[in-house]
Amino acid sequence: MSVSKSGDSANLTHATADTPKRRHAEAPKRTSPMPAHPRPVPLKEHPVRYLHVDVFTGRPYTGNSLAVFPEAQGLTAAQMLAITRELRHFESVFLTQDLARPRTHRARIFDLAGELDFAGHPLIGAAAVLHALEDVRDTTGQEAVWALRLTARTVRVATRRSGPRRYESTRRHGHR
Template identity: 70%
Template sequence: MRYHHVDVFTDRPYGGNSLAVFPDADALTWGRMRAITRELRHFESVFLLRDGSPAHPRRARARVFDLTGELDFAGHPLIGAAAVLHALHGAADHEAWTLRLPARTVEVTTERRGPGRYASLLDQGLPPSSAAPPRRGSRPCSPSNRTTWIPACRRRSSPSA
């Protein structure tokens, strides 16, 4: 199974937050996704699945796993996933992606900045009514900390599942 090692929140390889993105994960079960994430020892891995709608090629279902199990929502894996989708399927320099998670559907826009480099902006919409208020001192993502790096030398293939 092919996957991409992605570094988000950085403008250079092997910096920022790393994660694994599996762009073709339709055949994987929940248990296999969890096992793969543990084996890779990434804090998070994101598995992309077709949403069943050929009329919407810029849509995917996303399942995010950490070392303990599946997460309803996590932001930085979605930024990395959208950058990988852009690298694989984006024809233009600017693209928009819809990613559907268990907790909500989000929009991510991406911009190609050079070979293997993408800027991404995650629009996660309004927080659920039960969400806690923003932490004191938190700030929105600035353009300098939302760059994603997908170094070609870090694309890996794993044995078929």
């Protein structure tokens, strides 16, 4: 799937895990301390589904990639970190649906060192995945707005399907 932020794009690839570039000069704040080398953490007995997303590109495997886990309920922070390290993605985002609020999900973002308070491209990619999964018959051009609840704030992202497995996303400013 291709995801875009104000005209950028992203591409989507489905995958399943049986178990499980930073561009900033300063390190992002962590929401929870993580040991440098945590002990192995047993994961759920059933496979954990994730989607590989390339953000800010029009071609697969050329953008800023990440793993999006749309059904992360039941995973601990230690497991999310272990999965991110196993996949060797710079960042992964884990989503849990808020059943009381439509198009609202808790989002937890991890890099190889631990959990992040905020990172933009994982939220753009997560919203595109949610759009793709909501309705496979979705017609090109329909907009959806997603509320992604981080520990510190809620971020709203608007998505629109722009072609097969391609989505444009725009972060809605002014919503915290």
